[in-house]
Amino acid sequence: xxxxxxxxxxxxxxxxxxxxxxxxxxxxxxxESWFQDNKLxxxxxxxxxxxxxxxxxVKEVATSQSDTEEExxxxxxxxxxxxxxxxxxxxxxxxxxxxxxxxDIYFKEIxxxxxxxxxKFIKGEATIKLLPQLSSVxxxxxxxxxxxxxxxxxxxLRPIRWLVALFxxxxxxxxxxxxQASNVTQGHRFLGEPIPLLAPIDYEKVLLGQYVLVDYDxxxxxxxxxxxxxxxxxxxxxxVDEDLLEEVTNLVEYPTVFFGTFNREFLxxxxxxxxxxxxxxxxxxxxxxxxxxLLPYFxxxxxxxxxxxxxxxxxxxxxxxxxxxxxxFFYQEDQKVPMEHNLKKLESxxxxxxxxxxxxxxxxxRNITEEIGRMVSLTDQExxxxxxxxxxxxFDLVSNMVNEFPELQGVMGEKYALQQGELPGVAKAIYEHxxxxxAEDSVPQTTIGSIISMADKLDSIVSSFxxxxxxxxxxxxxxxxxxxxxxxxxxxxxxxxxxxxxxxKKVIVVEKGDHNDELYQQLKAFFKLRIQHLLEEKEIRxxxxxxxxxxxxxxxKDIVDRAETLQERKDQxxxxxTIESLSRVLNIxxxxxxxxxxxxxxxxxxxxxxxxxxxKQLKEIFESTISSSERFDxxxxxxxxxxxxxxxxxxxxxxxxxxxxxxxLMSELAKIIGAYASVNVIVVK
Numbered sequence: 001x002x003x004x005x006x007x008x009x010x011x012x013x014x015x016x017x018x019x020x021x022x023x024x025x026x027x028x029x030x031x032e033s034w035f036q037d038n039k040l041x042x043x044x045x046x047x048x049x050x051x052x053x054x055x056x057x058v059k060e061v062a063t064s065q066s067d068t069e070e071e072x073x074x075x076x077x078x079x080x081x082x083x084x085x086x087x088x089x090x091x092x093x094x095x096x097x098x099x100x101x102x103x104d105i106y107f108k109e110i111x112x113x114x115x116x117x118x119x120k121f122i123k124g125e126a127t128i129k130l131l132p133q134l135s136s137v138x139x140x141x142x143x144x145x146x147x148x149x150x151x152x153x154x155x156x157l158r159p160i161r162w163l164v165a166l167f168x169x170x171x172x173x174x175x176x177x178x179x180q181a182s183n184v185t186q187g188h189r190f191l192g193e194p195i196p197l198l199a200p201i202d203y204e205k206v207l208l209g210q211y212v213l214v215d216y217d218x219x220x221x222x223x224x225x226x227x228x229x230x231x232x233x234x235x236x237x238x239x240v241d242e243d244l245l246e247e248v249t250n251l252v253e254y255p256t257v258f259f260g261t262f263n264r265e266f267l268x269x270x271x272x273x274x275x276x277x278x279x280x281x282x283x284x285x286x287x288x289x290x291x292x293x294l295l296p297y298f299x300x301x302x303x304x305x306x307x308x309x310x311x312x313x314x315x316x317x318x319x320x321x322x323x324x325x326x327x328x329f330f331y332q333e334d335q336k337v338p339m340e341h342n343l344k345k346l347e348s349x350x351x352x353x354x355x356x357x358x359x360x361x362x363x364x365x366r367n368i369t370e371e372i373g374r375m376v377s378l379t380d381q382e383x384x385x386x387x388x389x390x391x392x393x394x395f396d397l398v399s400n401m402v403n404e405f406p407e408l409q410g411v412m413g414e415k416y417a418l419q420q421g422e423l424p425g426v427a428k429a430i431y432e433h434x435x436x437x438x439a440e441d442s443v444p445q446t447t448i449g450s451i452i453s454m455a456d457k458l459d460s461i462v463s464s465f466x467x468x469x470x471x472x473x474x475x476x477x478x479x480x481x482x483x484x485x486x487x488x489x490x491x492x493x494x495x496x497x498x499x500x501x502x503x504x505k506k507v508i509v510v511e512k513g514d515h516n517d518e519l520y521q522q523l524k525a526f527f528k529l530r531i532q533h534l535l536e537e538k539e540i541r542x543x544x545x546x547x548x549x550x551x552x553x554x555x556x557k558d559i560v561d562r563a564e565t566l567q568e569r570k571d572q573x574x575x576x577x578t579i580e581s582l583s584r585v586l587n588i589x590x591x592x593x594x595x596x597x598x599x600x601x602x603x604x605x606x607x608x609x610x611x612x613x614x615x616k617q618l619k620e621i622f623e624s625t626i627s628s629s630e631r632f633d634x635x636x637x638x639x640x641x642x643x644x645x646x647x648x649x650x651x652x653x654x655x656x657x658x659x660x661x662x663x664x665l666m667s668e669l670a671k672i673i674g675a676y677a678s679v680n681v682i683v684v685k
Contacts, residue, residue, distance in 0.1 A: 002063050003042075003060040003061060003062055003063065004060075004061055004063060004127075004167055004168035005057060005058065005059055005060065005061065005167075005168065005199070005200035005201060006042075006056075006057070006058040006061045006131070006165075006166070006167050006172075006200060007055065007056075007057050007058075007164060007165070007166040007197070007200035007203055008031070008055065008056050008058075008134060008138075008164070008165055009048075009053055009054070009055035009162075009163065009164035009165075009185060009203075010027075010053065010054045010055070010138060010160060010163060011052060011053050011160065011161050011162035011163065011164070011185070011186055012052060012053070012054070012156070012157065012158045012159060012160050012161060013052070013158040013159050013161060014051045014052055014158065015051050015052075015157055015158055015250075016145075016157075017051065017246075017247045017248075017249075017250035017251045018247065018250075019143060019144070019145075019157060020049050020050075020051065020054075020216075020250040021049070021216070021246070021250065023049070023054055023141065023143065023157065024047050024048075024049040024054050024056075024216075025047075026141055026142065027054055027056060027137075027138075027141060028045055028047055028056055030137050030140060030141070031045070031056060031058070031134070031137055032045065034133070034134065034137050035058070035061075038065065038130055038133075039065050039066065039068075039124075040061060040062050040065060040127055040130070041060075041061070041062045041066075042058045042059060042060055042061045042062070043059045043060040044058075044059045044060075045057070045058050045059070046059070047216075048203070048204070048214040048215055048216070049214075049216050049250070050212060050213075050214055050216075050219075050250075050252075050253040051250060051251060051252070051253065052186070052189065052253065053185075053186075053214070055164075055203070055214065057200050057201075057203060061127060061167070062127060063126065063127050063128075064124045064125060064126045064127055065124030065125050065127070065130075066124050067121070067122065067123050067124050068121075068122045068124070069119050069120065069121050069122070070119070070120055070122065071117055071118070071119055071120070072098050072117065072118055072119075072120045073115055073116070073117055074091075074094040074105070074115060074116030074117065074118065075090050075091075075094060075115070075116055076113055076114065076115055076116075077107050077113075077114040077115065077116060078114075080094075080105075080116055087102050091105070091116070094116060094118075095118075098118060098120045099120065099121070100118050100120060104118045104119065105117070105118050106118065127167065128167055128170060128172065131165065131167055131172040131174070132172060132173050132174055134165065134172070134174055135174045135175060135176050138174075138176055139154060139176060141156070141157075143156070143157040145157070147159075149177075150178075152177040152178060154176065154177040156177070159177075160176055160177050160179050161179070161186075162179060162182075162184070162185070162186055163176060163179050163180070163181040163182070164181060164182065164183060164184070164185050164197065165181035166183055166197060166199065166200050168199065168200075169198060169199050171183050183196050183197050183198075184196050184197070185197055185203075185206070185207065186210075187207065187209075187210025187211060187212055188210055188211035188212050188253055188254055188303075188304070189253075190304065191210070191211035191254065191304060191305065192207075192210030192211050192212060193210065195209075195210055211253070211254040211304070211305065212253045212254060213253065213254055213255065214253075216249060216250070219249050219252065219253075219255055220245065220246075220249045222255050223245065223248065223249060223255045223257060223301055224240070224245070226255070226256070226257035227240065227257055227285065227299060230257060230259060230299065234259075234287075234297075235290070236287050236288070236289070236295065236297070237287070237288045237289065237290060237292070238285050238286075238287055238288075238299050239285070239286060239288065240285060241279060241285070244279050244283065244285065247283060248283055248301045251283065251301070251303065252301055252302070252303035253303060254303060254304055254305065255301050255302070255303070256301065256302045256304060256305055256306055256309065257299060257300070257301055257302075258299070258300060258301075258302055258309050258312065258313050259287070259297055259298065259299045259300070259313070260297065260298055260300065260313040260314070260316050260317040260320070261296055261297050261298075261317060262296050262297075262298065262317065262320050262321060262324060263296065263321065263324075264296045266296070266324045266327075266328060267294060267296060269324070269327060269328055269331055270331070270411075270412075270415055271294050272408060272411045272412075273327050273331065273401065273405070273408065273412075274286065274294060274324070274327075275294070276405050276407055276408055277320070277323045277324055277327050277405070278298050278320065280405065280407060281323055282298070282300070282316070282319065282320055282323065283300070283301075284298040284299060284300045284316075284320070285298065285299040285300070286298065286299075287299060298316075298320060300313075300316055326404065327401070327404070327405075329400075330399075330400035330401045330403075330404055331400075331401055333400050334399045334400050334401055334412070334416060335416070335419060337399070338420070339392060339395050339416070339417070339420050342395040342396070342398045342399065343359070343362075343391075343392065343395050345398045346358040346359040346362060346394060346395070346397070346398065347359040349397075349398065352463075352464075352467075354467045355463045355464075355467065358394055358397065361394070361459060361463075362390070362391065362393065362394050364459045364463070364510055364511065365390045365393065365452065365455045365456050365459055366387055366390040366391055366455075367510045368454075368455035368458055368459055368506075368507055368510055369386050369387060369389075369390040369451055369452055369455040370383065370386075370387065371503070371506045371507070371510065372451045372454055372455060372498075372503070373386050373451055375496075375498045375502075375503065375506075376447070376451070376494075376496055376498060378447070378451075382447070382448070385423065385425055385426055385448055386429070386448045386451055386452065388422075388423075388426050389425075389426045389429035389430060389433075389448050389449075389452055390452050390455060392413075392417065392422070392426070392430065393413070393429070393430050393433050393452055393456065394413075395413065395416075395417075395430075396409060396410070396412045396413035396416055396430070397409060399412055399416065409434060410430055410431040410432070410433065410434040411431055413427075413430035413431060414427045414428060414430050414431035415427075417430055425446060425448060426448070428446055428448075428449060429444075429446060429448040429449040429452050431449070432444035432445065432446060432449025432450070432452075432453060433449055433452040433453040433455075433456055434453070434456075435449070435453060435486075436486045436489060436490075438482070439482070439485070443486070443489050443490045443493045443494075444490065447494070450490050450493075450494055453486065453490060454487050454490055454491075457483040457484070457486055457487050458487065458503075458504075458507045459507070459510075459511070460478065460480065460483055461480050461483055461484060461487075461523070461526075462504070462507045462508060462511045462519070462523065463511055464478055464480055465480075465519060465522055465523055465526070466511055466512060466516075466519055470522065470526075471526075480526075481530065484526065484527055484530045485530050485533075485534075487527075488527070488530055488531060488534060488556050491555070491556040491557065492556055492557055492560065495557055496555065496557070497554075497555040497557055497558060498555055499553075499554045499555060500527060500553060500554065500555065500556055501524065501553045501554060504520060504523050504524065504527070505520060508520055508523075524553060528549050528553070531549065531556060531559055531560075532545055532549060534560070535548075535560065535563050538560070538563075538564070540563045540564070540566075540567050541567060541570065543681055543682050543683045544563055544566040544567055544570065544677075544682060545563060546678070546681050547566065547677040547678045547679060547681050547682050548562045548563045548566065548677050550674070550677065550678030550681065551674060551675055551676050551677045551678060552675045552676070558628065561627070561628035561629075562628045562631075562632075562676060562677060564628070565628045565629045565632050566632070566677065566682070568629075569632065570682075574636070574639075575684065576684040576685070577639060578635075578636045578639050579679050579682050579684045580684060581638070581639040581642040581643055582635065582638070582639075582642070582673050582679045582680075583679050583680040583682075584642065584646060585642060585666055585669050585670050585673060586670050586673060586674055586678070586679060586680045587680055588651055588663070588666050589663070589666040589667045589669070589670035591652075591663055592660075592663035592664055592666060592667035593660060593663070593664075596660050596661070596663070596664040596667075597664060598612065598661065598664045598665050598668060599661050599664075600612060602657060602658055602661040603661075604649075604658065605648055605649060607641075607644050607645045607647075607648045607649055608645065608649060608662070608665070610641055610644070610645075611638075611641045611642065611645045611665065611669075612665060614637075614638055614641050615665065615668055615669050615672070618634055618635070618638065618669075618672055619672060621634045622634070622672055622675075631676060632676065635672070635673055635676055638669070642669075649662065651663060651666065
């Protein structure tokens with residue numbers, strides 16, 4: 001069977017850079033699924049993407065589906081023959097619908113009844129006849145923001161302007177939104193021109209001749225090589241931010257790196273302001289010297305070649321000059337405003353219409369900060385500093401600089417606080433309380449910063465849950481999942497053994513004025529799910545995760561330690577017997593009555609006495625501060641006593657008083673075992 005390459009290219013108006021990588025990834029996944037569903041073989045897929053196109057070359061696609069033979073089941077034998085023993089209409093209908101003859105029929109017994117069967121030959125369809133179905137693959141692509149254009153009903157990221165669909169040298173008949181596929185691709189918007197393709201293998205080479213470097217990785221590498229060359233020529237250090245590099249790579253089709261300059265006077269601005277102005281607004285890379293000091297230069301990437309590059313540089317210099325002039329003005333104006341004035345303005349800014357103003361949020365943050373501070377045993381002096389940091393943690397949100405550059409919240413807060421005489425630890429906490437800002441970000445380095453970060457995030461989560469703003473599916477507009485993950489990360493990094501359960505209850509009281517059990521249960525489930533994801537990332541086995549999350553909902557560190565202990569012990573020879581013995585206790589303890597106390601006078605054998613003594617000793621051990629592994633060893637030591645107890649003692653005795661007493665002992669043991677982990681959900685082999 002001969003094979004051919006397939007080229008599929010979707011030409012569209014410029015896409016936002018942040019959508020390009022996800023779009024080409026989704027297209028490849030859907031295309032691969034289509035090939036699998038249609039039983040068409042291929043060797044590999046090569047992905048291409050630029051701001052104006054999504055393209056895939058599929059190598060060595062089979063020219064047709066393989067012929068197959070499958071067994072088909074027909075009617076029961078008794079209705080396949082008439083009274084004279086001839087084939088009935090049912091038999092003839094079965095053969096006709098499957099393209100077979102009565103000679104092909106054989107019988108197989110299923111649950112005592114014989115049914116007709118036959119092997120049906122299915123000839124593979126030619127690939128060229130199947131490929132027009134790819135229009136539905138393209139139409140099914142999903143984007144966060146889609147649009148319609150003209151009179152078309154299709155919703156897509158941007159209007160489709162051309163399509164290329166080549167199977168070998170044959171054009172595939174595909175039509176989407178009024179655009180008919182052809183073999184003609186488009187070069188660079190300004191430097192290239194329309195050009196026909198003779199075969200998929202020519203795709204990269206032809207487009208390179210039209211000033212389109214269509215391979216994302218090659219464009220990215222070209223940018224990095226040019227930046228490195230510029231560093232060597234100018235003796236510079238050009239820090240490359242990966243997110244910015246990805247964005248720039250998806251903004252251009254033919255990258256040319258150049259540099260420009262700005263007035264040295266602007267270097268008096270905070271470095272963060274300069275870098276943010278360059279990176280976030282202009283997509284420029286900053287330039288530093290060997291000592292790490294910022295220089296009055298920037299590096300940018302042009303979508304084109306070197307022609308008239310000096311003019312391009314001057315135009316970018318002019319734009320940046322205006323940006324930095326604005327930043328300088330905002331910075332100077334902000335320094336004239338007393339902090340108390342900004343704090344007063346928070347009273348008129350609505351955080352959420354159902355939750356209140358920013359000033360009210362700050363008040364709750366202060367109260368939660370005090371609660372956490374006492375839980376982690378801060379001194380009175382530390383509590384005072386933490387309260388001051390919490391009181392002013394949001395004042396920079398109403399500054400001109402943060403209004404212009406929202407990503408500088410906290411950064412400018414620290415700088416302005418220092419300028420207005422705040423202690424360094426207080427100012428640092430203003431910056432740190434936004435951390436971690438994302439999954440890869442670090443947690444606050446100071447205790448006060450960590451506490452206020454948790455307080456702010458807890459307030460956001462609990463207040464949102466209280467008004468019904470609970471994340472569902474992929475919907476999480478207030479990033480509550482990320483904030484919960486940040487709280488867990490902070491607790492782990494600081495190794496704070498504070499009860500997450502107690503902390504949530506205290507925050508609920510701050511938010512609602514009294515405890516609300518329904519709200520608590522919702523929050524508990526929400527945080528359990530975040531801890532579950534954390535343990536999954538640590539590759540803890542699924543049943544062990546379920547077990548520890550069914551135990552005490554105390555400190556995050558303890559939950560993680562218990563999970564890791566079980567993960568370490570699960571392969572030990574004694575683990576199976578230990579878990580089975582402990583599970584017997586948990587399973588039968590569920591039948592105990594509430595409030596029944598263990599009465600040693602009702603014990604009838606030494607095995608009951610021994611197990612009762614071991615329970616008392618275990619209780620004392622658990623009340624002392626010991627590690628997770630030591631607690632597991634202590635629980636495991638019960639195995640012999642438990643086994644002997646069950647071998648010689650009937651828990652469900654005929655005498656009601658004896659039965660209730662024995663179940664009470666099981667219940668007391670189960671409280672300790674179950675607090676460590678719901679061991680009866682652990683799978684042992």
